[in-house]
Amino acid sequence: MFIQSEIILGFQQVIEPMNLLYCFFGVLMGTLVGVLPGIGPTATISLLLPLALIASPLQGIVMLAGIYYGAMYGGSTTSILVNIPGEAASVVTCLDGYAMARQGRAGPALGMAAIGSFIGGTLSLVGLMLLAVPLSKVALGFGPAEYFGLLCIGLLLVLYLSHGSFSKGLTIAVIGLLLGCIGTDETSGKVRFAFGIPELYDGLDVVPMVVGLFGISEVLINLGSRDKRVTVKTSVKNLLPNLEDWKRSAFPILRGSALGFFIGLIPGGGTVLSSFISYALEKKISKHPEEFGKGAIEGVAGPETANNASVGASFIPLFGLGIPSNVVMAILLASLTIHGVTPGPNFIEKNQTFFWAIVASMYIGNIMLLILNLPLVGIWVKILKIPYRLLFPWILLFCMVGAYTVNSRVSDVLTAITFGIFGYLLKKLDYESAPLALGFVLGPMFELSFRQTMSISGGSLGFFLERPVALVAFTLSAVVLISTFFNGIKKIREQVLDDPNSS
């Protein structure tokens, strides 16, 4: 009854025209960037962050969340029709989606991807409603030691589960944590790492930083890429799957929803991992594994459902604990903090209407996406044909204007350019830029919880181990670090043994 009345309150809040408009704009932009290869949801959220800061906190977060789950819907369109994933979570959809399109079944593939996404997204919201409140109540008993432990394991898991090198990811995360130290130290009042530059006394601004890191660098890295997109020549009519398709997809959709939800809860789990695991699971338990890769609809339904289900779940650690589970959530956290809203254990209790309005907006957003993606698929196919050489100047325009308009400071433009070039270099050197943003956002939280724990414990590091939650978190962190260390040694040993010149 409690949830019922609260969600009704949320719907009442969100159905105001301006809130609906922001929700629609968010899902529309999400679908658009999902469709267009070369720009992902993280870059778009970074680009539209200045706009979210002009709006009210609710409108801003509704729009940014809409971009995130909207991109998961749109990503499947390019995977199915062009064999190019619009974003990373739709990579596996290429395998069977494109094969279906070549067999003249693009319609049912697109239809099932959209329906699966809708079901996965909606079911994960039910999970969000049921889990976020109890989790925040448990988290009320957490002290700084627990937070420090959770932040450690959260960050390490994000790096461990990401596709790049762990040590490189950790290096960049430490750089991010150090960047978070720039500015005036709140406890002592001393200015750190500002080197006499007044603009740095309040620390680096997150907006120009992420605009550069994800927006500008993305364009720079894509400049040399060839602009060839061959859309499969097939009818995209008959979007509704037939009875046989439904029979084959029903259980993959249900399994994808559950799997995506639980993977989304894990820091670093996210959309990409959930879609890959769902595909592997469906292939493993299928009676016809030989059909996978040749147009099996289960290979579209399962992963597309799973990546949407993980989006809803990733909001649970953010709202319940105040800890972002991936870089998108870190940007959302930064956006909320700038608005003066701090997610954490007290967040839901203190901002009930706000929280339930966000949940309600996601229900509405999912329905909007179903409408946008099924009947309007023809328009998205046409948008796919816009050449990148015409798109990138507009993307950079948004980056520059967005970076400037947040504080009307030209120095923010320089920050964005600097991080854009830095992000480009990172990508060229096979480093990921997401840990930098994550480390930057988490840095002040890390330092605060560390200092508080040291003060309370009288400087005893053993205090961390006297608290069960912190102990579990540190044990897991140690397991992750040790296993990565031994894997690294094993790799080096193998390289040495394989090297003919080594002896």
Next chain:
Amino acid sequence: MKRGNFIFALSLEFIGIFVLVYSYKLGLQKITNPGPGLFPFLLGIFLCLVVLPALFESFKKSTELHPVDKTIDTQALSPFVQLCVVILCLFEFFFLLEILGFVIAIFLFLFGLFWVGNPGRWVFNSLISIGTVLVTYLMFNTLLQVALPLGILK
């Protein structure tokens, strides 16, 4: 990019050492009452340590490598030129925004960027740049009420 990896990892190692010295000077104080330098100091130690595998790996690979093929592919020059022009346009916007004002700075910025994608199509690039400037100015200045610098158009 092996040499690049080595230079980058080495730079990070130096940054780590710099952070150690800088944060030590800031004041570490006691562990019971951490000073402003303690947390960055610990991060500095951590940075110096975590860079080591990348440094070792890049150094190892760079010594194993055969001499780098220096033949220049004329077609591969194009993305590099594109990259240089785009970075130049970004800095043009930064330097000229407050001097020339938003309208002129953004026109030059867009014209340069569209030229990168469509070299030689002067009329098309000019028209699309002017159109985009007008739409952007109206959107930010009139619709969103954001004050944009006027520069010499004051």
